Amino acid sequence: MPPLSIYLHIPFCTTRCSYCDFNTYTGLEDWIPEYVEALRKDILRWGAYLKKPDVHTVFFGGGTPSLLSAPQVQSIMDALRSVFNIIEGAEVTLEANPGDCSLAHFQRLYQVGITRLSMGIQTFDDAALRALGRRHSAQLAREAVSIAKQAGFESVNFDLIYSLPGQTMDGWRKNLDEALSLRPAHISMYALTLEEDTPMWRDVNRGKLPAPDPDLAADMYELARETLARAGYSHYEISNWAFEGKECRHNLTYWKNLPYIGLGPGAHSSFRDHRFSVIRIPQEYGKWKPEIALGTFPESLKSLSPIDYIEHIDKPLEQAETAILGLRLVKDGVSKTDFAARFGEQVWIELLRKVQVPKEMGLISLDGERLKLTSKGLLLSNEVFWRLLPENAGLTSAIKGLNISPA
Numbered sequence: 001m002p003p004l005s006i007y008l009h010i011p012f013c014t015t016r017c018s019y020c021d022f023n024t025y026t027g028l029e030d031w032i033p034e035y036v037e038a039l040r041k042d043i044l045r046w047g048a049y050l051k052k053p054d055v056h057t058v059f060f061g062g063g064t065p066s067l068l069s070a071p072q073v074q075s076i077m078d079a080l081r082s083v084f085n086i087i088e089g090a091e092v093t094l095e096a097n098p099g100d101c102s103l104a105h106f107q108r109l110y111q112v113g114i115t116r117l118s119m120g121i122q123t124f125d126d127a128a129l130r131a132l133g134r135r136h137s138a139q140l141a142r143e144a145v146s147i148a149k150q151a152g153f154e155s156v157n158f159d160l161i162y163s164l165p166g167q168t169m170d171g172w173r174k175n176l177d178e179a180l181s182l183r184p185a186h187i188s189m190y191a192l193t194l195e196e197d198t199p200m201w202r203d204v205n206r207g208k209l210p211a212p213d214p215d216l217a218a219d220m221y222e223l224a225r226e227t228l229a230r231a232g233y234s235h236y237e238i239s240n241w242a243f244e245g246k247e248c249r250h251n252l253t254y255w256k257n258l259p260y261i262g263l264g265p266g267a268h269s270s271f272r273d274h275r276f277s278v279i280r281i282p283q284e285y286g287k288w289k290p291e292i293a294l295g296t297f298p299e300s301l302k303s304l305s306p307i308d309y310i311e312h313i314d315k316p317l318e319q320a321e322t323a324i325l326g327l328r329l330v331k332d333g334v335s336k337t338d339f340a341a342r343f344g345e346q347v348w349i350e351l352l353r354k355v356q357v358p359k360e361m362g363l364i365s366l367d368g369e370r371l372k373l374t375s376k377g378l379l380l381s382n383e384v385f386w387r388l389l390p391e392n393a394g395l396t397s398a399i400k401g402l403n404i405s406p407a
């Protein structure tokens, strides 16, 4: 088995952002100590069951993991280290809200083993931050980055959102310039998605806010690609840029369709030919008790975590998802050598047949070894992806299991 990745969901936020539909809850901060205990028990059950496998990445996502105190993070890390072999040089990321940062807190997080911070900066425009319902200001974001560096973090990611209501190209250019002046090792960038029934979705539907313009969003994406390339960042995934060697190894696990386990309410896993997710309500998660004795997988899931969804991934779906997720990797794409070694030469030939039309449309290129999206394909990737899925598989099935939060 290749080394595992572990995602830990921290489902608490102080306030709810107007665009967010992620599985997170406000007003439950008093309950965090109990939650940490439940999460520790979950970790201990999994580690014992898997007999201390190697783990190469851990990701504290949310929600707002920076609401955890350093001793709480330490107790979770202690539980992990006691039953998993966290390999030398493992990447351990924690998502941080720029409003919750102090030098002492970041120093403690660094000391207990966090190696990478992912900052939910979103934008450096204070009016836009207010419209998004974020608690921090642009100045707090700048200070948080400086504090992270002082605390010793070399790997810092910025989450940025573009195509915000009313945002102009000029405004977006200023955001990019400001972000680049702070030299983060990694930048994740997503166009605003209006999730149904969020306050921002309602405001757009009532005409209180302008709807995002997809053409402007495409222009903003192009500007980001050019600007970040000039600044020395490698565009390694559709929505992600990094300095060489600073790519997010945890998210690469998702994009390479390799095994990961998600613990905590609503977290998804992809493991031993199955995708499954945990019940979404934190209090139910906290109260849950294992029901039956451990057995073979996947029956044993019922005694490991409170699972509410499980899907068997058959070979055709695994092949299709590996191709779709791999095509998200802008630089590497899908390698013929790796793909054929994993699934066989015949499956690679079948993949080439399926991408023939997108290739003729100029969305895909093949340089002999690597199948990649072209610049045009990056903007129209769904045109390629749906052709790769087996019949009856939903378009979202390749991405619905990714523990990537909007924070």
Ligand code: SF4
Pocket (backbone or CB within 6 Å): 012, 013, 015, 016, 017, 020, 021, 022, 024, 062, 063, 064, 097, 120, 405, 406, 407
């Ligand atoms: S966007 Fe992030 S910080 Fe805001 S409510 Fe959602 S999870 Fe919490």
